[in-house]
Amino acid sequence: MNIFLPLQLLADWLTYNFFHLQPSSHLGVSLNFFLNDSFKILFLLLVINYLMAVIRYYLPVARMRNFLVSRRWYGFDHILASLFGAVTPFCSCSSIPLFVGFVGAGIPLGVTLSFLITSPLINEAAIVLFIGLFGWKITLIYVLAGIFLGVFGGYILGRMKPEKYVADHIFQGQSGKPVVDKILIEKKSISSLLLKFWHEGWSLTKRLTPYILMGVLLGALIHGFVPTGFFEKYISANNPFAVPLAVIIAVPMYANAVGVIPIIQALVEKGIPLGTALAFMMAVVGLSLPEALILQKVMKRKLLISFFAVVSLSIIVIGYLFNIFLS
Numbered sequence: 540m541n542i543f544l545p546l547q548l549l550a551d552w553l554t555y556n557f558f559h560l561q562p563s564s565h566l567g568v569s570l571n572f573f574l575n576d577s578f579k580i581l582f583l584l585l586v587i588n589y590l591m592a593v594i595r596y597y598l599p600v601a602r603m604r605n606f607l608v609s610r611r612w613y614g615f616d617h618i619l620a621s622l623f624g625a626v627t628p629f630c631s632c633s634s635i636p637l638f639v640g641f642v643g644a645g646i647p648l649g650v651t652l653s654f655l656i657t658s659p660l661i662n663e664a665a666i667v668l669f670i671g672l673f674g675w676k677i678t679l680i681y682v683l684a685g686i687f688l689g690v691f692g693g694y695i696l697g698r699m700k701p702e703k704y705v706a707d708h709i710f711q712g713q714s715g716k717p718v719v720d721k722i723l724i725e726k727k728s729i730s731s732l733l734l735k736f737w738h739e740g741w742s743l744t745k746r747l748t749p750y751i752l753m754g755v756l757l758g759a760l761i762h763g764f765v766p767t768g769f770f771e772k773y774i775s776a777n778n779p780f781a782v783p784l785a786v787i788i789a790v791p792m793y794a795n796a797v798g799v800i801p802i803i804q805a806l807v808e809k810g811i812p813l814g815t816a817l818a819f820m821m822a823v824v825g826l827s828l829p830e831a832l833i834l835q836k837v838m839k840r841k842l843l844i845s846f847f848a849v850v851s852l853s854i855i856v857i858g859y860l861f862n863i864f865l866s
Contacts, residue, residue, distance in 0.1 A: 543579050550574035562770035569763025576632065576755045581748060583629075584636035588643075588740035596736070617653040621689035624657030630824065632755065632793075634658040642705060642837075649697015656850055657689030672804050673813075677865070681817060684857050688821070690851070692849050696842075701755075704842035711736045746836065753832050758834050774806070774815055781815045782858035786851050789822035796824045814861025821854045 550571055554560050560567035627634070634655055640649040661682055669678040775786040792799075799820050806816040825846060835843055 543568045543575075543582075546578040546582065547575050550578060559574045565763045566810050567763075568759075569759040572763060573755055573759035576759070577752060580633055580636065580755065580843060581744070583633060584639070584748075585744045587636045587640040588744050589736055590640070590740075592736040592739040596732070601751075604747060611695070616647070616650050617690040617693045618686075620653035620655040620693065621686045624689055625661040625686055627654075627658050629662075630659050630793075632797075632827070632830050633835070634834055635830070639837060646700045647697060649693045652701075652846065653689040653694050656692045656825065657685055659686065659732075660685035660732065660796065660821055662796055665800060669800060672800065677813070680843040680861075681863070684861075685821070688825075688850070688853050688857065691852055692846075693712075695849050698846060699842075699845060701842050701845075704839040706837055706839065753829075774811055774819065776788025779813070782806050782818050782862065785815050785819040785858065786822040786826075786854050790822045790847075790851075791828050793827040793829045796820070799823045813861045813865050814858045817861055818854050818858025821857070823849065825849055825854070827859070 553574055554571040558570065560570060562568070562571075569619060585773060623781070624634070627637070629637070636642060637658075638651055638655045641654065666678060666682065719759055774781045777785065803816045803820045806819065807813055831843065831847065834846070838846065
């Protein structure tokens with residue numbers, strides 16, 4: 540069941556009935572993409588921010604945070620975060636609301652980054668398509684690479700103590716007081732608490748909305764106006780720098796894993812090495828300019844650059860390894 544189907548139908552009605560655009564036109568494709576993704580991401584952001592406001596109020600967040608940071612997990616917390624990212628069917632921009640909620644709830648930032656890295660790379664529909672096109676062995680290797688990328692990237696970024704590079708407003712509303720103390724002291728009614736949670740969730744959503752819309756608009760323009768074969772000539776098999784070049788030229792593009800798999804099939808059929816094609820896919824779905832525009836409201840510049848650098852370099856290494864062992 541697609542919970543976003545009503546939003547897709549609304550985007551379709553606005554695009555093709557209200558604005559009378561043709562489904563085959565560049566403008567029609569771009570506007571439909573913009574409306575659908577904007578509705579979906581803003582809905583997710585508002586719901587998750589509201590739920591996180593409730594969680595921050597009722598749970599001893601500081602105690603949970605101290606539990607996570609006071610023990611030596613030996614990377615197991617990053618593995619759990621990456622596995623959770625692997626089962627969430629989000630694209631790079633859709634993953635950000637949940638990432639913001641985790642950060643605001645006090646979960647260690649390196650762990651949340653493991654989720655953010657893996658989440659767009661793997662989803663169930665993409666895995667089914669991947670098995671049909673490339674077989675289960677290649678699919679398994681790709682899934683393991685996506686999980687490893689999240690674990691490794693989140694761990695490396697977590698070693699930087701990145702919390703100081705997160706926008707201050709993300710942490711507003713955090714509290715470590717137990718719920719019993721709050722109830723005894725504040726004695727708020729259910730209606731006043733619901734209103735409080737709404738204001739807190741809506742306040743954070745409003746701050747991020749302009750950046751989300753700018754990011755989705757850029758993605759919509761790329762999605763509607765950039766031809767599928769535009770980049771193919773730059774990542775041919777005889778170019779030793781094809782893997783890093785594939786990653787670089789993939790960043791401006793914006794698509795989910797399901798949407799980009801047919802492109803990968805076309806690239807491989809045209810003789811491009813599988814590792815180069817998979818690196819291109821990972822960069823398209825895991826990194827994008829729209830994602831950067833949204834994240835720059837959440838992360839300060841140093842962390843944003845570090846995030847893109849670590850993930851990009853990791854994808855390049857994985858692409859070369861794929862070319863060596865899968866050729």
